[in-house]
Amino acid sequence: xxFGRRVVLAVGVFVAIVAVSFLIDMAVGQVYxxxxxxxxSLLRTTTVVREDFRHGPQSWRPYATPLAIGPGxxxxxxxxxxxxxxxxxPVGGNPGLARTxxxxxxYLFTDLAGTASFSVxxxxxxxxxxxxNRQSGYGTSGYYVSGTxxxxxxxxxxxxxxxxxxxxxxxxxxxxxVDDDVAWDTRTFWFERTGSGLDGLHITTYPAxxxxxxxxxxxxxxxxxxxxxxxxxVGDLFMMVAVDRPQPDGFELRLESTFVEDDE
Amino acid sequence: MKRPTYFSLYEIALLSLFGALVFVxxxxxxxPLHVPGNSGxxxxxxxxxxxxxxxxxxxxxxxxxxSGLLASFxxxxxxxxxxxxxxxxxxxxxxxxxxxFGYRLDNxxxxxxxxxxxxxVKMAVNYAVHLLLGVQGTFILIGIGVSSVTxxxxxxxxxxxxxxxxxxxxxxxxxHQGDVPDDx
Numbered sequence: 328x329x330f331g332r333r334v335v336l337a338v339g340v341f342v343a344i345v346a347v348s349f350l351i352d353m354a355v356g357q358v359y360x361x362x363x364x365x366x367x368s369l370l371r372t373t374t375v376v377r378e379d380f381r382h383g384p385q386s387w388r389p390y391a392t393p394l395a396i397g398p399g400x401x402x403x404x405x406x407x408x409x410x411x412x413x414x415x416x417p418v419g420g421n422p423g424l425a426r427t428x429x430x431x432x433x434y435l436f437t438d439l440a441g442t443a444s445f446s447v448x449x450x451x452x453x454x455x456x457x458x459x460n461r462q463s464g465y466g467t468s469g470y471y472v473s474g475t476x477x478x479x480x481x482x483x484x485x486x487x488x489x490x491x492x493x494x495x496x497x498x499x500x501x502x503x504x505v506d507d508d509v510a511w512d513t514r515t516f517w518f519e520r521t522g523s524g525l526d527g528l529h530i531t532t533y534p535a536x537x538x539x540x541x542x543x544x545x546x547x548x549x550x551x552x553x554x555x556x557x558x559x560x561v562g563d564l565f566m567m568v569a570v571d572r573p574q575p576d577g578f579e580l581r582l583e584s585t586f587v588e589d590d591e
Numbered sequence: 592m593k594r595p596t597y598f599s600l601y602e603i604a605l606l607s608l609f610g611a612l613v614f615v616x617x618x619x620x621x622x623p624l625h626v627p628g629n630s631g632x633x634x635x636x637x638x639x640x641x642x643x644x645x646x647x648x649x650x651x652x653x654x655x656x657x658s659g660l661l662a663s664f665x666x667x668x669x670x671x672x673x674x675x676x677x678x679x680x681x682x683x684x685x686x687x688x689x690x691x692f693g694y695r696l697d698n699x700x701x702x703x704x705x706x707x708x709x710x711x712v713k714m715a716v717n718y719a720v721h722l723l724l725g726v727q728g729t730f731i732l733i734g735i736g737v738s739s740v741t742x743x744x745x746x747x748x749x750x751x752x753x754x755x756x757x758x759x760x761x762x763x764x765x766x767h768q769g770d771v772p773d774d775x
Contacts, residue, residue, distance in 0.1 A: 330693075348739035352735050425734035425737075
């Protein structure tokens with residue numbers, strides 16, 4: 328075949344590849360986002376009960392160096408930690424190149440004793456490198472809810488995490504074992520180094536303010552958003568719920584999470 | 592009696608150095624464009640130049656595998672051992688294009704085709720591995736249309752640069768074009 332024809336054929340193949348890519352893009356967009364732009368297929372509902380607080384009591388939450396859980400910079404108090412997979416992830420980056428969006432989280436507490444603290448953990452796609460929301464300094468974000476129920480008995484099943492840069496945490500929610508002999512689902516959070524991984528994920532009450540803010544409220548029902556302002560792909564997203572005292576038997580936290588596109 | 596080998600010692604040394612150059616270029620040089628596929632400009636250069644110098648089927652694949660092994664062992668990217676697949680896929684694709692065009696990689700049009708094809712195939716393998724590993728399809732596949740265009744463009748630019756470099760090497764007498772097969 329003549330040289331020039333081969334080049335033209337190659338360009339034709341490229342055009343076909345691009346056309347197929349756009350077709351896949353559109354098809355996937357319709358499957359996941361639906362014709363009306365809704366992302367209901369990504370909605371996940373998780374219920375957290377007192378048995379899901381698998382870690383604690385401890386004054387800090389996982390990172391390369393211990394972070395405070397309550398409002399403020401310094402770890403203090405005795406907190407019990409539960410980790411919930413949200414089932415969807417925020418997408419950052421150039422909005423012209425990807426369908427960017429945030430994760431909307433609706434929460435509803437029943438019989439909350441003391442303060443509940445929400446923190447977010449995201450795993451980079453493909454490895455266990457983990458990001459979390461900043462706890463102190465410029466760009467701090469967090470969400471705290473106060474309840475008035477009486478405290479319950481100390482959870483005998485909980486044990487504190489060990490300090491380090493790698494944490495194996497038990498995941499609460501859908502696959503809760505009914506037998507103590509059956510192991511819980513676990514995930515490993517790995518923090519590369521101190522100072523890294525604190526400025527990508529944020530908790531905000533307004534998606535228009537993606538860097539987030541610290542919110543303290545007494546509303547047992549509400550909404551906040553998880554945003555990502557980095558340039559990588561978040562593979563999995565986890566919400567850490569921490570409570571500063573043992574919860575009563577009637578405690579329940581219902582979390583609904585879904586993906587919300589930026590331009591919706 | 593000495594057994595004949597497919598690649599000579601000189602060629603193996605050269606291809607290994609080019610493989611290392613891919614790895615070093617990926618690690619040391621960052622283009623802060625935040626556009627998918629922009630690293631293809633740097634990535635395809637050593638593979639195309641190496642394939643053009645050695646002019647044997649498998650040269651690009653060899654460079655791809657060497658760079659993939661280095662990237663895997665040093666944990667350069669998120670996919671770790673699976674990185675070998677995308678590096679090797681790019682090398683194989685450039686080999687195929689080079690053979691199809693009779694190793695006329697000093698021609699900017701061929702350079703563009705080789706670079707663009709290599710970068711697009713790398714993208715496809717990357718998406719496939721992410722899906723295989725269970726990274727949510729929604730966010731991997733959304734944007735693949737634009738991503739394919741940017742991979743083509745950046746890979747193509749890298750390929751054109753490689754062709755210009757090869758042309759200069761030819762004129763300097765480093766690479767000999769005497770045995771370039773006729774197109775047919």
